[in-house]
Amino acid sequence: MLFTRLSDDLFRPLASPSRAFNAALLLHLHTRVFADVADPLRKGELLTEIGDFAEAFSQGEIADDETTPADPVERRSAIYRRLLDAGWLTERRERYVPVVEFDPEARLLIEELARLDRGETRSYGGAVLEVLGSLESAIANPADRSEALVNAAKASRAFLGHLRSLAGAMRKVEERILREDDQRAAFRLYFEEFVARHLVSDYRTLHTRLNPFRFRSGIVREAARALRDALTIRALAEAGLREGRAPDLGSAERTVRGDLAEILAVFEGLDRHLDAVDAVVARLERRIAAALRYLDHRDSDRIERVAAALRAVGATGTPPDPPPMAQVSLLHPPVGEPHLYRPRNARRPILAEPLPEIWLDPAVEAFIAAKDAFRQRVAVTPERMIAFVEGQLGRSTAIRGSQIRVTDVDAFVVFQRLRELDVLFDGALGQRYRLSRLEGRVSNGWLDCPDFLLERTGLRVVRER
DSSP: OHHHHSOTTTTTTTSSTTHHHHHHHHHHIIIIISSSOSSOEEHHHHHHHHHHHHTTSOTTTTOOSSOOOSSHHHHHHHHHHHHHHHTSEEEEEETTEEEEEEOHHHHHHHHHHHHHHHOOOOOHHHHHHHHHHHHHHHHHSTTTOHHHHHHHHHHHHHHHHHHHHHHHHHHHHHHHHHHOOOHHHHHHIIIIIIIIIISOTTGGGGGSTTOGGGGHHHHHHHHHHHHHOHHHHHHHHHHHHHTTSSSSHHHHHHHHHHHHHHHHHHHHSHHHHHHHHHHHHHHHHHHHHHHHHTTTOOOSHHHHHHHHHHHHHHTTOSOOSSOOOOOOOSSSOOOOGGGSOOOOOOOOOOOOOOOOOOOOOHHHHHHHHHHHHHHHHHOOOHHHHHHHHHHHHTTOSEEEGGGOOOOSHHHHHHHTTGGGTTTGGGGGGGGTEEEEEEEEEEESSSOEEEEEEEEEOOOOOOOOO
């Protein structure tokens, strides 16, 4: 849990009257002072950095519940002691020299705060291509690139979480813009907070021919194809089991199917989240466009001038006969329908293709079972080796290699490994049998090799491997 690992007073500097200064100082220490330093900083160097940073702030801005000294040397020491007592920094000595570094748990928290300070700007195209590349790599080479499937599922979850929070963050900025009475401040909020901070960097490309979501169909197609391919799922599961990401083959297959289904669900259901984002963007654009349209028409002098002109025209009396010809300027056409504001056209819905039912081909299952049976038949285990040797020895204590009868393929698989018995399975069978090399050769129709003597040394039980 978070609060069982962090100090009890960790958030005290961020809840004090000088929390703006403390937060800015912590971010400065994280991004500038401790960023590229592999070793802890000397305490004197850190105090100098704190003093230099505090010079840009007035005494009132860094005042806390306790009185902050006015002297620069005492003030930087008080600020340092405040962060040290709260648990943000840890101090120790190396060869009688005091050094300081961030607390490990507090460093994780300050990294998240730095990420929030940078904003949540993401690239749609980069996220989609990252998932597509990892998914294609895992499917093309499941034995060696199974980790790419895990990365693709992780990137899909992160991108979906970003989309879920994006609309809410933009609604929050919209409320701040609507509460702003000063139009200049409202425009500044729109461009600095909404466009530059929360809007996705390549949002405009979603409505062009080269939009990044043209790769989304490839992700859906590859994920659905992998879900229907039992051999691919088995290969990915075996790789995950071999790399220690699952306790058994069944759990590994369930994990692989879950990752593929999650990727498929994320990229099939993106339209709902994008519609919510589009709705907020369109609403804000309409409000900003309306504000710009009427920005220069707020003064009442124009109304008075137009009213005075109409009164002057009316006071001239009856117009002359015939009436003067109307002068139409071709350089300034009249305002008409082309000049009216038009809302953005609704995006066409993406045609969803129903996925076929996933069923396992009995021939594929039989092929997998045959492969498993073959692996078991050609695998040499300690138990299989002991059973073969004991069957050949019987009541004897020793037997020559030339005396061993090889009757079938199963016996040959074990016989060809007998000459390695003293080193097989980390030498576990060496406690039970002793192998000696003899002159002469063994030629039994299956194998031609130097002769050897196999002796029983005891009846110790071999630990199952």
